Amino acid sequence: MxxxxxxxxxxxxxxxxxxxxxxxxxxxxxxxxxxxxxxxxxxxxxxxxxxxxxxxxxxxxxxxxxxxxxxxxxxxxxxxxxxxxxxxxxxxxxxxxxxxxxxxxxxxxxxxxxxxxxxxxxxxxxxxxxxxxxxxxxxxxxxxxxxxxxxxxxxxxxxxxxxxxxxxxxxxxxxxxxxxxxxxxxxxxxxxxxxxxxxxxxxxxxxxxxxxxxxxxxxxxxxxxxxxxxxxxxxxxxxxxxxxHLNKWSELRRKHADTYTRMLKEKVGDIIVTPVESKDCYHVFHQYTIRAPKRDELQAFLKENGIATMIYYPLPLHLQPVFKDLGYKEGDLPEAEKAAKEALSLPMFPELKEEQQEYVVSKIAEFYKK
The missing domain is CATH 3.40.640.10 (Type I PLP-dependent aspartate aminotransferase-like (Major domain))
Structure with missing residues (x-):
């Protein structure tokens, strides 16, 4: 698939x-x-x-x-x-x-x-x-x-x-x-x-x-x-x-996010961290972004199995070469730097099918079982 x-x-x-x-x-x-x-x-x-x-x-x-x-x-x-x-x-x-x-x-x-x-x-x-x-x-x-x-x-x-x-x-x-x-x-x-x-x-x-x-x-x-x-x-x-159609599409994104979270908890457990909707917030899930151990290896495995993912963002702004004159160094913003090494966004769009999500989650589970 x-x-x-x-x-x-x-x-x-x-x-x-x-x-x-x-x-x-x-x-x-x-x-x-x-x-x-x-x-x-x-x-x-x-x-x-x-x-x-x-x-x-x-x-x-x-x-x-x-x-x-x-x-x-x-x-x-x-x-x-x-x-x-x-x-x-x-x-x-x-x-x-x-x-x-x-x-x-x-x-x-x-x-x-x-x-x-x-x-x-x-x-x-x-x-x-x-x-x-x-x-x-x-x-x-x-x-x-x-x-x-x-x-x-x-x-x-x-x-x-x-x-x-x-x-x-x-x-x-x-x-x-x-x-x-x-x-x-x-x-x-x-x-x-x-x-x-x-x-x-x-x-x-x-x-x-x-x-x-x-x-x-x-x-x-x-x-x-x-x-x-x-x-x-x-x-x-x-x-x-x-x-x-925007509100309908937002609701579909939220439905897909719930489906991902449920499936990932069931099939992968606590190995990965799923997104959290803050109290009193309405999240429109432009991206569904997990934290994943061995993130780069997981991304490569999913790609081999026909699943596209994205890393938003692999290098935080304070470490970008164009901003080097600002004087930041690695370690200055540890949470941003950690997120840059762990964050992986899974396929997300209103027309996403549940069988596609099942396939994505099954391959994530397969990767971690290995």
């Missing part, structure tokens, strides 16, 4: 007629940049996030960068974030001219450990960027308390967590702003790049809108340095077709 990490083909076949129809609408309208499709998606995603504003942009990385800049982060500032995340989190901080300050993670959730944040704050700290990794929100109460105490902005990196909840609150409700990615592999994915910033802050929202069009307001008059980072009308049209 072949089990892919992700298979978008079945989803496309289910929505094909609607997608082709809406793309034809866009082509016929000849309105390709910041048209009605983008406006509709911005409004719908903002409402979904229980905030007032959605600002579409070119991708999830730009969303973080633009939100930080709009929040006043710039050269000489410091921004605290997790070291266990995709490069865009740290890279976007550097692109503002600020310095990323990496702290360690909670070993249970893989998210930033709030207990490590306060010690990293200096007079230069301007913001905190918690990452809601794998589809579960970070411990936002503790982060908000620290941010308010020190008057810091919170930019939530929610690239993997659209639809996630924390104590009934949505992504974007508790921070200054939150950012989404619509990369094709995401829970709500386009057929190309795309991103969005969501916020309740009127002033920040307006700054984001100006920054994404070269800092121009009115057109051809530039008071700040911005970028060309707009959500494409055709990608927005595709996302508008897919968006009504």
């Amino acid at each position: 072949k089990v892919p990490m992700l298979d978008l083909s079945e989803q496309y076949q289910q929505l094909k007629s609607e997608i082709l129809a809406v793309l034809d609408e866009v082509m016929s309208s000849s309105r390709f940049i910041l048209g009605d499709q983008v406006k509709k998606l911005e409004s719908d995603i903002a409402s979904y996030s229980n905030v007032k504003h959605g600002i579409g942009c070119g991708n999830g990385s730009d969303a973080i960068h633009i939100a930080l800049q709009a929040a006043g982060v710039g050269p000489g500032d410091e921004v605290i974030t997790t070291a266990f995340t995709f490069f865009a989190t740290g890279g976007s901080i550097v692109r503002t001219g600020a310095k990323p300050v990496f702290v360690d993670i909670d070993p249970v959730t893989f998210n930033i450990d709030p207990k490590k944040i306060e010690a990293a704050i200096t007079e230069k700290t301007k913001a905190i960027v918690p990452v809601h990794l794998y589809g579960q929100m970070a411990d936002m109460d503790a982060i908000v308390e620290i941010a308010q105490k020190h008057q810091l902005a919170i930019i939530e990196d929610a690239a993997q967590a659209i639809g996630a909840k924390y104590k009934g609150k949505s992504v974007g409700e508790l921070g200054t702003a939150a950012t989404y990615s619509f990369f094709p592999t995401k829970n709500l994915g386009a057929y190309g790049d795309g991103g969005m910033i969501v916020t309740n802050d009127d002033e920040l929202a307006e700054k984001c809108r100006v920054i994404r069009v070269h800092g121009s307001k009115p057109k051809y008059y530039h008071h700040i340095l911005g970028y060309n980072s707009r959500l494409d009308e055709m990608q927005a049209a595709i996302l508008n077709v897919k968006f009504p």
